[in-house]
Amino acid sequence: MSHTQPIIFNNEWSIGTTHGSILESEGSKRQEYETGLATSHLPEMIFDKTTLKIVHINNKLEIVFNAFDALKSIDMYNNIEQIPKVSMSEVWSKSRSKDRELDYVKPYDWTYTSRYKGTLCSSSDKSWHIEVTDQQLDLEKLKRQEPILFYDELTL
Known part of the structure; x- marks a missing residue:
């Protein structure tokens, strides 16, 4: 590590x-x-x-x-209808609509x-202490061309 x-x-x-x-x-x-x-x-x-x-x-x-x-x-098992669809998933599903194995699959959020x-x-x-605020990010400050002081790439 x-x-x-x-x-x-x-x-x-x-x-x-x-x-x-x-x-x-x-x-x-x-x-x-x-x-x-x-x-x-x-x-x-x-x-x-x-x-x-x-x-x-x-x-x-x-x-x-x-x-x-x-x-x-x-939420692995609820709101299955909200699982993001990958490209071509609908076409694939229709091509397999007569495939009996699909009837036995337990849906979960595989994404x-x-x-x-x-x-x-x-x-x-x-x-x-978390509270709602009407403050917004200072977009002008974000536009400044300042050096990047920290960078790392992570995969969870």
Whole structure:
């Protein structure tokens, strides 16, 4: 497992990543995923040690992105009609409409579509307080051609 050196922004925020190997197809960690997610339908590759962590240094409040929590946010069996369709899926389905095996398939979200927005944590006695706001991103600030101070590519 490898860690990037966290980058500190404005002495206020720390951003760091962890990279690791693919979750094993058998064993206690795999069992933990299947039990914790209440499904045996898992993606073929899960990078269980890969994380992105954003920390507010003064408050020790964290937003963490990880595979387990991302998979927990997937509604595997409900709202099947909302599963995204891949190109040509309708044509394929019609060509197989007389295929009796399709009648026995249990539907689940095989696209693993997640609405995961991160996991909020605290390593202090402070806690997150989320509230609705009418503030918007400063688009002019985003348009500035400033150097990129942090970049990493992650696969959950």
